[in-house]
Amino acid sequence: MNFASDNWAGAHPAIAQRLLDEAAGFAAPYGASALDRQIEQRFNEIFEHEVAVFFVSTGTAANSLALAAINRPGGVSFCHREAHMLEDECGAPEFFTHGARLAPVDGTLGKIDPQHLKTEIQRFPPNFIHAGQPMAISITQATEIGTLYKPDEISAIAEIARHYALPLHMDGARFANALASLQLSPTAMTRQLGVDIVSFGGTKNGCWCAEALVFMQPAMAKELPYIRKRAAQLFSKSRFIAAQFDAYFENGLWLELARHANSMASLLQNGLRQCQNARLAWQPEANEVFCIMHKNHAEALQQQGAVFYLWNPPRSPNDLLQANEVLVRLVTSFATTMAQVEQFLELVG
Amino acid sequence: MNFASDNWAGAHPAIAQRLLDEAAGFAAPYGASALDRQIEQRFNEIFEHEVAVFFVSTGTAANSLALAAINRPGGVSFCHREAHMLEDECGAPEFFTHGARLAPVDGTLGKIDPQHLKTEIQRFPPNFIHAGQPMAISITQATEIGTLYKPDEISAIAEIARHYALPLHMDGARFANALASLQLSPTAMTRQLGVDIVSFGGTKNGCWCAEALVFMQPAMAKELPYIRKRAAQLFSKSRFIAAQFDAYFENGLWLELARHANSMASLLQNGLRQCQNARLAWQPEANEVFCIMHKNHAEALQQQGAVFYLWNPPRSPNDLLQANEVLVRLVTSFATTMAQVEQFLELVG
């Protein structure tokens, strides 16, 4: 009953097998192999356009190098107050941009509120150098709390991005889960709506280490080869990343895995609705379910073998929890089984 | 006939299989799994002392974070003029130290000359802030040109390091090859001689991605957990690195692979001594062989399927090559076969 995070799972057998198959032979390192090139081409197909793709080691690297690519002195990037890059990356985005700031933007359900976004951007009047200058907007899809930006919500933010001439980045650590839930194509969820850069995560969805940074406009990534190498993020045996993506994309495995994870989350949420001892914190939309229970009960569940994290409640609304209640995060993955979910639900009661 | 580099090889079957075996199940991410802990303990055994170990994605990351751990403002690190960190890491060491400089030191056969080292360090008088301040010495073992520091040579440099209170770093991208050739234990080649930090490479010797940064004195690495995370080098599914090291160390596989690579290099060098059309540039001591031939002949070999790089000749001696001659680098690895070597030697003639 492990719901701690989708990165507690291992690797999907097909992906693990593909890694094994790739072990033999010789190939050009540093992204120059035939397989690397082939997967780059695959990304073009996925986004239905020529994109620039860079494999990196972690999602934090993808997010940080995305900002590094569009960095400006005194730059300020706008993201949701609970964004992973702001809360959980130990200052990596600031480090790789030599101090460009992340400005938190409020919004319910883990999503940037366009009105708040505008207000925050307007705190940086053009040419008022003391304040610094806006440089990017970043959204997370699926969000850190398991919700989704709907296409029109992305469009609304993209319009603001365009208005202020800011690149729009999407942290897609759970990109496939979002796609599967919204039943959109990759390009329909990004490029067609005005997203410029995607941190395309494979690790949480069944790879062991496969993260790609994707630029919709290759010109925006002109310096990225140097930025990535200088960031110590250029794998010598890069083809093993490519191999993972190869299996990941084959026959739509990635979407299948995401659909599975999402369906396990649905099962969880449906079950929780029936539980006496817990209630959903909000409507889950991808592969993360947040529920509220008494803290004693949460501890009891953990002692009985359920693995999950307690989560900081969002700053607003601030009345989500009653006394002695805790917010429980439950993450499902390709490796979650129906049996695990049912066992957990039974324990919750 | 691929002698381009040891990172053109794939992964050794035992290591690849171990990755496959690790695919199932759940485990704590970010280095907290039982396997991660177990491999950390394994490093303690290997270095016969409690060390601090950090897995990172690339050798460049290991070198750069080593310097970041001991960083000083205006810092200057001394390394050989042909050191990888100076020549081939796109400024990563400088980037991760916010601009600490790498000062090139001369020395024949790819090794720092202790006299030159002293002279260079003395260019930075204590408290003369304009020049900056010494902060580290780094040596590469095996060196970038396939030679080895003998224990007394390391000691001589370590003594200078101690005298100036500078940490001594070893770039061990080909650590196992050096060990195997010198028939020394890891601790006898490092800690016992005064080496403080090792970039412990596994990738070039049969892993697909396994690099560890090892501190002989854990206190020196106090901030490294934050430095690594901020550097976007903390793998979520870190146990897959651990798994590679697990297989790598099992039954001395790592040394066996290194011995194989070294023996293939011996075969190459012995063969080249018999060749009419090439001569050894210097005596190889690990798994890299450098030879000199007419550039037309090198091109012909490449057209016949031999894969290798031409190498910049060292700055001194500057009369190594005669007109129209080129310096050819031949790297062997765990994957090199006797047949490949023989076929190549035959072609050289």
Added chain:
Amino acid sequence: MNFASDNWAGAHPAIAQRLLDEAAGFAAPYGASALDRQIEQRFNEIFEHEVAVFFVSTGTAANSLALAAINRPGGVSFCHREAHMLEDECGAPEFFTHGARLAPVDGTLGKIDPQHLKTEIQRFPPNFIHAGQPMAISITQATEIGTLYKPDEISAIAEIARHYALPLHMDGARFANALASLQLSPTAMTRQLGVDIVSFGGTKNGCWCAEALVFMQPAMAKELPYIRKRAAQLFSKSRFIAAQFDAYFENGLWLELARHANSMASLLQNGLRQCQNARLAWQPEANEVFCIMHKNHAEALQQQGAVFYLWNPPRSPNDLLQANEVLVRLVTSFATTMAQVEQFLELVG
């Protein structure tokens, strides 16, 4: 009628004259002159303790190098949401710390609320590397909105700093104004309360360029000579900064100038209390007065020759202004005259 800022004023005649007197002769550069040493000694006397003093070119430099001196990877410094270093330094503090973050803390009247401070610090549990780590607390005295931390308020924050082992920094761009208003000695407002580092500003109070970074514990500044030089903040003719401080401190000129500025602010606030067309936003305590008026009236005043800035209202309380009202900032300085104040008050009406 210039109330735009205290940095619109020039230099006090005594300070300007002292600069002129210093013009002749030769002296050791880079802070090594007899005069530099003498002024360093003067700072020891002022703080009644051996301190480490560094002259820098701007207040932003002082704040940024203060944080650089105590920098930690993934570091987070806590300051008030409206702090100058957060709002008006174009990311310099983040730049000089390679991306250490400034975390905004709420509090009324421009002052950090100790409860909020604790809450924010607790968002960074020890050893939870994803979030980063606390590294400093910074308060501004006098605050950006002309209020003052009382000694017990500083003590309350210092206690939190001690509890979490965080250095406490004071941005003293208007240090003298605070001293004069509180009628405290420099050491009673800082060292005795637990302040570790002071950005000691002279520029806004009658110097043309005299900023000092003062460390109460010289050991904390061990690397500062290198940090300052690397920051391009080491003046060759440093003695001209020293000369300004020499005149500044002579016969208590600095406190006299601050008292004058404060008294002009008192005059302003007393006058404004009588005005029909404006009301005080809050009680001024140093040399800045904030008042609220109809925006048409503010514009009319500007057209009539009054020079001042409109200010962003604090985020809380958010009902400070009524429709069409603006917040007007009025800053007095050593150069403000009673006539200017009276003329302005008359215009306000």
Added chain:
Amino acid sequence: MNFASDNWAGAHPAIAQRLLDEAAGFAAPYGASALDRQIEQRFNEIFEHEVAVFFVSTGTAANSLALAAINRPGGVSFCHREAHMLEDECGAPEFFTHGARLAPVDGTLGKIDPQHLKTEIQRFPPNFIHAGQPMAISITQATEIGTLYKPDEISAIAEIARHYALPLHMDGARFANALASLQLSPTAMTRQLGVDIVSFGGTKNGCWCAEALVFMQPAMAKELPYIRKRAAQLFSKSRFIAAQFDAYFENGLWLELARHANSMASLLQNGLRQCQNARLAWQPEANEVFCIMHKNHAEALQQQGAVFYLWNPPRSPNDLLQANEVLVRLVTSFATTMAQVEQFLELVG
């Protein structure tokens, strides 16, 4: 008899007086005053073209921000092996560029040898990301050893810069001395020859703190306002820098002061040619004279009150000094008098 450096002198009386005159009144800070604008216009006239001008606090700041403006990831700037930015700025250029490297280029008489320059640039093949990428060339005029690039020498380097599409920077800490000696106009020594950026120093030539960073193509400085502010180099009372330049330029004072310093150097060198106990190291061309003498004699001179520095001899030729000889640097300035020179020469004997 102070020949230690031109930054041991104070400020010229006319400049000191101009500072005093500026002390009164109010003016817009941060470079927005009428006087700031007027001096910017003055720079346009001096360079006979619209340039972008930025006042900064030190020569190190000017050099560092010049490189920051044209920074590239993995960037490498080429400068002479004895360049101030490489030898005497404590890593500031690397710090402000987040680790871009300075590559030393050899050349006799303190000047980059164009052939060596080409060789060094060619060590960075296009798109070979491991090595990094060229980003700038920097020359110092007058050089650190008191010699001068002749116009055709600058042209030769500018041609290489153009060929490799690299901006050409000139460190003009002693710009006026070079101009005066070569009898060239500012534009004839820079823009017309292909120099793109000038660190325009006033401090060493009679100001107390007046350094300007000048871009021949304003578009190259597009981000500089933010870069400068983020670097904590934007003076609030910037008009006092402007005031110094105002007096500096008035009636050609700057060139007059430089001519005086140069003529004192001529007097020194002519005198030294007659001395038994010293010989010129090379032909001085601006306001620095280097001579060679027995180290005992140098010490004796210092004991008799002569103030000067011993200098590291250039790395080549390496036979400049005989046993027990030292290289003595003598710098003249606007404040050097004929009497001082004559007294010194007499002592040398």
